[in-house]
Amino acid sequence: MISAERSQSQSPRSPAAAGAPFLTISVTDPVKMGTGVQSYISYRVITKTNLPEFEGQEKIVIRRYSDFEWLHDRLAEKYKGIFIPPLPEKNAVEKFRFSKEFIEMRCQALDLFVNRIASHPELKQTEDFRIFLQADEEKMDRARSYETGIFKKPSDFLQMFKDVQSKVSDVVLGKEKPVEESTPEYEKLKNYIFELENHLAEAQKQAFRLVKRHRELGQSLADFGKAIKLLGACEGDSLEKVFSEVGSKSEMLSVKLQREADNLLFHFEEPLKDYVRSVQSIKATMVDRANAFRQHFDLDQERKYKELNLEKLKFMNPEKFSETEVEFRELKADSEEATKRFEHIVAVMEEELARFQEQKTADIGLAFHEFAKGQAKLAKDIADAWRSVLPKLEACSTS
Amino acid sequence: MMSSTALPELAAGDGDGYMTLSLAAATTASEYASVASTFDPLLSASPASPPTHAAFSLSPASSSFVDPPSYADVAASSSPHYASGSSSASPRSTRAAGSEYAFIAVSDPAPEAEPAATSLVPGSTPTYISYLVTSVRRGEQRRHAVRRRFRDFVTLADRLAEAFRGHFVPPRPDKNTVESQVMQRDEFVAQRRAALERYLCRLSEHPAIGPSDELRIFLQAEGKMPLPSSTDVASRMLDGAARLPRQLLGEETVSAPHDVVQPAKGGRDLLRIFKELKQSLVSDWAGVKPPVVEEDMEFLEKKQKLQDWEQQLTSASQQAEALVKAQQDMGETMGTLGLALIKLTKFETEEAMYGSQRIRAADSKRIATAAVKASRACRDLNTQTVKYLDTLHEHLGIMLSVHTAFNDRASALLTVQTLMSDLASLQSRIEKLEAAASKIFGGDRSRLRKVEELRETIRATEDAKCSALREYERIKVTTMLHAFC
Numbered sequence: 001m002i003s004a005e006r007s008q009s010q011s012p013r014s015p016a017a018a019g020a021p022f023l024t025i026s027v028t029d030p031v032k033m034g035t036g037v038q039s040y041i042s043y044r045v046i047t048k049t050n051l052p053e054f055e056g057q058e059k060i061v062i063r064r065y066s067d068f069e070w071l072h073d074r075l076a077e078k079y080k081g082i083f084i085p086p087l088p089e090k091n092a093v094e095k096f097r098f099s100k101e102f103i104e105m106r107c108q109a110l111d112l113f114v115n116r117i118a119s120h121p122e123l124k125q126t127e128d129f130r131i132f133l134q135a136d137e138e139k140m141d142r143a144r145s146y147e148t149g150i151f152k153k154p155s156d157f158l159q160m161f162k163d164v165q166s167k168v169s170d171v172v173l174g175k176e177k178p179v180e181e182s183t184p185e186y187e188k189l190k191n192y193i194f195e196l197e198n199h200l201a202e203a204q205k206q207a208f209r210l211v212k213r214h215r216e217l218g219q220s221l222a223d224f225g226k227a228i229k230l231l232g233a234c235e236g237d238s239l240e241k242v243f244s245e246v247g248s249k250s251e252m253l254s255v256k257l258q259r260e261a262d263n264l265l266f267h268f269e270e271p272l273k274d275y276v277r278s279v280q281s282i283k284a285t286m287v288d289r290a291n292a293f294r295q296h297f298d299l300d301q302e303r304k305y306k307e308l309n310l311e312k313l314k315f316m317n318p319e320k321f322s323e324t325e326v327e328f329r330e331l332k333a334d335s336e337e338a339t340k341r342f343e344h345i346v347a348v349m350e351e352e353l354a355r356f357q358e359q360k361t362a363d364i365g366l367a368f369h370e371f372a373k374g375q376a377k378l379a380k381d382i383a384d385a386w387r388s389v390l391p392k393l394e395a396c397s398t399s
Numbered sequence: 400m401m402s403s404t405a406l407p408e409l410a411a412g413d414g415d416g417y418m419t420l421s422l423a424a425a426t427t428a429s430e431y432a433s434v435a436s437t438f439d440p441l442l443s444a445s446p447a448s449p450p451t452h453a454a455f456s457l458s459p460a461s462s463s464f465v466d467p468p469s470y471a472d473v474a475a476s477s478s479p480h481y482a483s484g485s486s487s488a489s490p491r492s493t494r495a496a497g498s499e500y501a502f503i504a505v506s507d508p509a510p511e512a513e514p515a516a517t518s519l520v521p522g523s524t525p526t527y528i529s530y531l532v533t534s535v536r537r538g539e540q541r542r543h544a545v546r547r548r549f550r551d552f553v554t555l556a557d558r559l560a561e562a563f564r565g566h567f568v569p570p571r572p573d574k575n576t577v578e579s580q581v582m583q584r585d586e587f588v589a590q591r592r593a594a595l596e597r598y599l600c601r602l603s604e605h606p607a608i609g610p611s612d613e614l615r616i617f618l619q620a621e622g623k624m625p626l627p628s629s630t631d632v633a634s635r636m637l638d639g640a641a642r643l644p645r646q647l648l649g650e651e652t653v654s655a656p657h658d659v660v661q662p663a664k665g666g667r668d669l670l671r672i673f674k675e676l677k678q679s680l681v682s683d684w685a686g687v688k689p690p691v692v693e694e695d696m697e698f699l700e701k702k703q704k705l706q707d708w709e710q711q712l713t714s715a716s717q718q719a720e721a722l723v724k725a726q727q728d729m730g731e732t733m734g735t736l737g738l739a740l741i742k743l744t745k746f747e748t749e750e751a752m753y754g755s756q757r758i759r760a761a762d763s764k765r766i767a768t769a770a771v772k773a774s775r776a777c778r779d780l781n782t783q784t785v786k787y788l789d790t791l792h793e794h795l796g797i798m799l800s801v802h803t804a805f806n807d808r809a810s811a812l813l814t815v816q817t818l819m820s821d822l823a824s825l826q827s828r829i830e831k832l833e834a835a836a837s838k839i840f841g842g843d844r845s846r847l848r849k850v851e852e853l854r855e856t857i858r859a860t861e862d863a864k865c866s867a868l869r870e871y872e873r874i875k876v877t878t879m880l881h882a883f884c
Contacts (some may be wrong), residue, residue: 206736220725231711361755
C-alpha cells in the first residue's frame with residue numbers, strides 16, 4: 001500500500017486506498033533550532049487529506065520531539081488496550097544527539113509513528129491526533145506544557161490513592177503478592193512477548209554489529225587499495241598498471257561497502273529496532289491490563305464481601321441498612337465499571353494482537369528482503385570487480 | 400624487477416587470491432539471491448487474512464542482479480599452475496625454468512636420539528627431529544635421499560652466506576625456540592617441515608646457489624653432514640682473544656689475503672675488528688673522505704628504489720593483513736547474526752499462535768541459513784587469502800637477504816678502506832724512519848732493519864689490500880647483477 005503522494009517520507013506504509021477518503025502524512029526536514037543546551041530538532045509535519053474532520057486540503061506544522069511524546073502519552077492514557085505505536089528513543093547520549101544518521105533515523109521513525117496512528121481505525125479519529133496535526137505552534141506548546149507538568153487530572157489522583165489503599169490493605173491482610181490474571185492462554189501470551197523481546201534484541205544487536213563490520217571492511221579496502229597503488233608505482237611498467245587497477249577496484253568496493261552499511265542501518269537494523277520497540281509497547285499495554293484486572297478483581301471482592309454484610313445488616317440493624325445499601329449500590333456500579341474496563345481491554349488486545357502480527361510479518365519480511373537484496377548486490381559487485389582484474393593479473397604473471 | 404620468478408609469483412598468487420575472493424562472493428550472491436527471489440512483500444496485495452502468503456512475483460528491478468555466475472565459470476578460468484587449495488603436504492616442483500633441481504622434498508619427520516648424550520634420567524635421552532630430504536637433479540635420473548636435522552640446515556645457510564657474499568641469499572627458516580615450546584609439537588614440526596622444503600626450493604632456484612657444491616653436498620652426501628659447522632660466538636671470541644696478544648706485539652700484524660675476503664665481524668681476528676671499527680668511525684665522524692668510496696651513483700639510486708619498494712611492500716602487506724582481519728570479523732558477525740535469527744525462528748515456530756508468525760518464521764529461517772552460509776564462505780575465503788599473504792611475506796624475507804648482501808658490500812668496502820689507511824700509515828712510518836736514519840752517519844742498522852720489516856709488512860698489506868679490493872669489486876658486480884636484471 002504505497003501512497004502516490006509521498007514526497008520525501010521514508011515510511012513504507014502510509015495508508016492510501018485508491019479512491020475517495022485519504023489521509024497522507026509525512027514527517028520531514030529536520031532542522032536544528034536554538035543553541036547550546038537548549039537546542040532541539042524541529043520537524044515539518046505535512047498533512048494532506050480530504051476528510052471533513054480536518055481543516056483544509058493541506059496543512060503544514062512544525063513539531064518537535066516532545067510534541068510527538070505528548071501525543072503518544074495522551075493516546076496511551078486514554079486508549080488502554082491498544083498497542084500505541086512506539087516512539088524512537090528520546091536521546092541516547094548528548095554527544096550523539098545531533099549526528100546526521102541519528103537525526104535521519106529519528107525522522108524516519110517519527111514518520112512511521114504518525115502514519116501508524118493514521119492507519120489505526122480507532123486512533124486516527126481521536127481529537128488528540130487532530131490537534132497534533134493541525135494546531136498552530138503556540139497552541140501545541142500550551143497543550144504540551146499543560147500535560148507534561150506535574151499537574152495531573154483529579155481523577156488520576158483518586159486512582160493513585162485507591163491503588164495505594166489497596167496495596168496497603170493487601171499487605172495488612174497478608175496478601176502480599178498482587179493478584180494476577182492467570183488463564184493459560186494469557187500466560188502463554190505473556191511468555192511469548194517477553195521471550196520475543198529477548199530474541200529480537202539479540203538479533204538487533206548483531207545487525208548493528210554487522211553494520212559496523214561493513215564500515216570496517218570498507219575502510220580496510222580503501223587502505224589496501226592505496227597501498228597496492230603505491231607498491232605498483234615502485235614497480236613500474238606493466239605491473240604498475242595492473243596494480244593501480246587492483247587498487248582502484250579496491251577503493252571502489254570500499255565506497256560500495258560504506259553505502260551498504262548505511263543501507264543496512266536504515267533498512268535492516270532500524271526495522272528490527274522498531275520491532276523491539278513495538279514489543280515494548282505491548283508490554284506497556286500488558287501492564288495496563290494487569291492494573292485493570294486488579295482493580296476489577298479487588299472491587300469485585302469488596303462487593304461480594306459487602307453484599308454478605310448487607311444481608312446480615314438487613315436483619316440486625318434496619319436503619320444502618322438503608323445507608324449502607326446506598327454505599328453498596330455505588331460500589332456495585334464501580335465494580336461493574338472496572339470489570340467492563342478490564343473486559344474491554346481484553347477484547348481490544350485480541351484484535352490488536354492479530355493486527356500486530358500481520359503488520360509485523362509484512363514489516364520484517366520487507367526488512368529481510370532488503371537485507372538479502374543488499375547483500376546479494378554487494379556480493380555480486382565484489383565478485384565482478386575481482387573477476388575483471390583477474391585476466392590482467394594472469395597476463396602479467398605469465399609474462 | 401627483481402628476479403623474474405619472484406614477482407610474477409606474487410601477481411599470480413594475488414590472482415588466485417582474487418579468484419577465491421570472487422568465488423566466495425559468488426557463493427554469497429547466490430545464497431542471498433535465492434532468498435530475495437522467493438518473495439517480495441512490496442508487491443503483495445494487502446493481506447486480508449494472515450496465512451495466504453504464497454509465492455510472490457519477483458519485481459523486475461530486483462531480478463537484474465540476482466543471477467550469480469555458476470561455479471563452473473569461475474573454476475574454469477583458474478590458472479593452470481595453481482589448483483586451488485593445493486595441499487601443503489605435496490612436494491613443490493621447483494617452478495622456475497632453469498632451476499637446478501627438478502624435485503626437492505622434505506618429509507618424514509622422525510625423532511632420533513642425540514648420539515653422545517648422557518641423560519640424568521634413565522630411559523629418556525634427549526632427541527631431535529630429523530627430516531628426510533629427497534631430491535632429483537635436473538637432467539639426472541638418480542634420486543637422492545638423505546636425513547638431515549635442523550642444525551644441518553643452519554650450517555648450510557652459514558656456509559652459503561660465507562661463500563656467496565654479495566648475492567641475495569634466501570633466508571633460512573627461523574630457529575624460533577619460543578614457538579617450539581608454545582605450539583603443539585606436531586603443528587610446529589609440520590610448519591617447520593613445510594618451511595624447510597620451501598627454503599630448499601628457493602635455494603635451488605637461485606642462479607648461483609642452485610648449481611653450487613655446498614647445496615649438492617647437502618642434498619646428496621649420505622650419512623653425517625660433511626660441511627664444517629659454524630662455531631658459536633663464544634668460542635670464536637676465545638680464539639680471537641688468544642691471538643690478540645700476539646697481534647699487539649707485532650707478530651701477526653697482517654691479515655692474510657684469504658682472511659680479508661671474509662667480513663671482519665663474526666671472525667676470529669679481533670684486531671681486525673677493532674681496526675675496521677676505527678676506520679668506520681673516522682669515515683663517519685671526522686668526515687675524512689676515505690680513498691675508496693661508494694661512488695656508483697647508479698647503485699645508490701637503485702638501492703634507494705629497492706628501499707622504497709620494501710617500504711611499500713611492508714605497508715601493502717600490513718594492509719592486506721588488516722583486510723583479512725576485517726573480512727574475518729565480517730564473517731564472524733554474519734554467523735552470529737544467522738544464529739540469532741535461527742533462535743528467533745525456532746522460537747516463533749514453537750510459539751506460533753498465528754499463521755503470520757509461521758510465515759515470518761519461515762522467512763527468518765531462510766535469511767538465517769543464508770547468513771550462516773555466507774559466514775562460512777567468508778571463512779573459506781580467509782583461509783585462502785592467508786595463504787597468499789604468505790607469498791607477500793616471503794618477498795619481505797627476500798628483502799632480508801638483500802640487506803645482507805648490501806651489508807656484505809659495505810663491509811667489504813670497509814675492509815678495503817681500513818687496509819688502505821693501514822698502508823698509508825705504514826708508508827709514512829717508513830718515510831719517517833728513513834728520514835731519521837739518513838741523519839745518522841753510517842746508517843742505523845736497527846732502524847734500517849726496521850725499515851726492511853716495514854717494507855715486508857707493506858708488501859703483505861698490499862697483497863691483502865689487493866685481494867680485499869678484488870673481493871669488493873666482485874661483490875659490487877654481484878649485487879648489481881643480482882638485483883637489477
